[in-house]
Amino acid sequence: MNIAAVITSQFRSLWTVLQHTFTKADTVEYPEEMPALFPRYRGRIVLTRDPDGVERCVACNLCAVACPVDCIALQKAEDEHGRWYPEFFRINFSRCIMCGFCEEACPTYSIQLTPDFEMCEYDRQNMVYEKEDLLIDGTGKYHDYNFYRVSGKSIGGKDKGEAENEGEPIDIKSLLP
């Protein structure tokens, strides 16, 4: 290789770096100054509620299986009317890499990442969040969706045939078309 070309390239790089000394910095003086984060920033995870104010999570385990670091654990329970919900829901944030796969996998829009990343702890054990710590009162980013209004499973207050796009239950004793 041509020696001159090598030397020129070295100086060109130095020059480029030097130029940046005079541009405006992107970094902000956190924590004195708070950065502007978008709603879809991937930070602390929450569990949301449906528009009726009921816990959205149906304990389907899809977030848990999607999670590349396996840091979500939960157990399905069922109320007396057949509604599934998590008996416990645990995220070990000391393992979470904020990848957002869980949110993508969730069929109910329950689990959502939020623009909050300030969750450092001196004691790692405090990074383990249970359902009480995760469940918020609102719907998060998705305001309208209610899984149980679409699903065919009947729950308290929604009988068979009452979900969206459902016909009346069939009378099986009838032979009429």
Added chain:
Amino acid sequence: MPTIEIDGRSYEVEAGANLLSACLSQGLDLPYFCWHPCMGSVGSCRQCAVIQYRDAHDVQGRIVMSCMTPAADGARISIEAPEVKAFRAEILELLMTNHPHDCPVCEEGGECHLQDMTVMTGHTFRQYRGKKRTHRNQYLGPFIHHEMNRCIACYRCVRFYRDYAGGDDLGVFASHNHVYFGRHEDGVLENEFSGNLVEVCPTGVFTDKTLSEHYTRKWDLQAAPSVCVHCAVGCNISPGERYGKLRRVINRYHGEVNRYFLCDRGRFGYGFVNSDRRLRKAMIEKQPAVSGEAAQQRLSFLLAQQRGKVIGIGSPRASLEANFALRERLGADYFYAGFGVDEHPLITAIAEIMQSSCARIPTLREIEQSDAIFILGEDVTNTAPVMALAVRQAVRNASFEIADRLHIPRWQDEAVREAAQQEKSPLFIASCDRTRLDDVATATFRKAPDDLARLGFAVAHLIDPEAPAVTDLSEQERSEAEVIAGALKRAKRPLIVSGSGCGSLAVIQAAANVALALPEKAKALSLVVPECNSIGLAMMQGRLLNEAFQLASTGAVATVIVLENDLYRRAERVVVDRFLAEVEHVVVIDHIGHETAEQAELVLSAGTFAETEGTLVNYEGRAQRFFPVLAPADDIRSAWQWLSDAPGQTDWRHVDDVISALAQRLPRFQSCRDAAPFASFRITGMKIPRQPPRYSGRTAMRANITVSEPKAPDDSDSALAFSMEGAESARPPALNPGFWAPGWNSNQSVIKFQDEINGHLRGDDPGVRLIREAGRASWFREIPDAWRVLSDQWLLAPIRHIFGSEPLSALSAPLAERIPEPYLALNPDDASRLEVGEGESVELELLPQMERRVLTVRLSAELPAGVAGIPVGLPGLPGTAFWKAAKLGTIS
């Protein structure tokens, strides 16, 4: 073998198969719903379409259903042609029009054949915007959950339930796309095999209610290769665990034993593992021991004292390893088998007949091929359920012969049934009371046990005149015997089934005589025993329980070690009470609490089948190994560990050492070493993981206790690991925790593990036969006299119940719901003689003990006069059939 061309490549396929099973046998993926490997084709779902070309010049071809088309030599088909792929995607879309948006809240999700096939066909987007038809669900009892909206109308459920398992309370209702699969009204599904609907239904219509109680997806269940412990058939199972709790049991295919199906006792009886009756801590004088070691020392102390005055009682529900460890620790002279006082001679006789006779002991697959069956004195559905399912298939052999004559392939299920109408292979059932196979029997005979034996002896004599004759046969008995003997003689593959069920040695001997009388090569005899290791224990030749009782009464027993056994189930209460009082120190090693354990000075907590490794010998003498699915907690150790851990006692470190010692000490167990690979087995240096590759929550499951993940429990006893890492392929079937293949998440993935569809597992079915037919046995000659009704005394004949007669499964809450109330069965004439009716109380005065009991009467029109049926093992009733006779009276 015919050669067919699939998408331009030639394949050799098995003769007589249909295209679908031929393609699947070659490892190709082709979606299907209504076809089932064991139930044949009906062509109702239209999912398995392929293009078939007339000849080499045909480029257009036509769409055919592969499950309905024979794989004829030279056939040319295409699975991949774009037209047929589009067709299959459209069919799937049609099947899905009404399907609810349920996957996240469906118990089938993650192991759903419908999900798998949807992905396979590539249908991803629902175009239908109309209203979905909906259905109401039914209550189907404690085992099965019903969610009818999810049905795709493949008809598999009714074909299994009615045609295969003989049930009649599940049917199809309504018409066109309204069809409904359920009962005529809400209620418990009565068939003993209803649990298989969970696996047979390709969707989430029928799901396991007991799993739903503590639901876990298949990908989150830690599984292990295991063997059912609830009867002597030894079905292979795959239990699933999470958070230290056993969550469910599903079928694990075995080419010669259970194949695709389990019974409800085996599938839903696992609850005892989680029960609060479990013994989890070692107890010294009813107080929890400071540590396992303290309890261990107490045992060593008791054993060191008064050598020669310590005896051990083994158990037919404990593994070979546990029984052998007890026998080794104390010496063969001090080892008592622990069978019920009445059943010991029966089971010993059965084990001897199996080891000495020249009759073949057929596997369940061979039972299915029998063309004439004579069942003598056994209600197989209630004592060896899955064997009864095999017998039920055997009566179809007549229809297959008709189909063969008409050149209808055997897999053309509907056509074969249509051609055969009601034609059935001969099945004769001689028993005390009605049995659950009566509906397919050619003829049934109800007799007292002695008369059953006489009938058997008479049949044997009619087949082979050298067999001892029954001298004073009545005219009716003779003609009955002639009918049976004639059918057995005409058959090519006859089979005799009997066992300890009716509590009579003469019946077992008569059955052996019939089998021996059959021509060379056609001798086949299945003898049913009650428990999962009855045969294994009998082969160990322990002493009689009654001898132990006698010895104790002379003061010669200082300490007794009772292994996994509740003596109150095995002998009369007064006798056991006296025995336990006479023995100074009672030690119980068990996993479950019972009355004997309550009286023990030292209780050592053993593991169930879910926490330990061991070997069981099934009814055909097949040794099969089961492996722990969960790591033992608390003080739980294998029974053999409790017995051998004492310092200086043995050099057993691992269960493999125990097995090797057993093979060396008792040569008849020589080959049980080969039941499964030893702990040193590795696949390219790796162990076999118990957890599926998608196991979730590893870093969160225990994070509430401590955020640092603990090391996975070490399993130095086997080649399996409590981990998700390890060898994913080439697992030997004996070490395969369950079936899964890419794209095949349901248990139907088993087709990827068989050498051919319905065949054996690649790498050989697990387990080894310890008993091979040998020698020439001699005739049994002790023929009982004809039984006579006594005016004031009833013979008590044991009645076995699939739910209730086996003590471990009875502790599972859903199964307990199905256990009948204790009763006494009486013939209506006898009942009216006693002036009692159905549901009224009758007083039993047991002979010869003169104890009194009160029971409710249940009428059974088929019981012979003078015989009363006594259900075995129901609450308050004997665990084995040691009540023999009683006087009956109304309550004064």
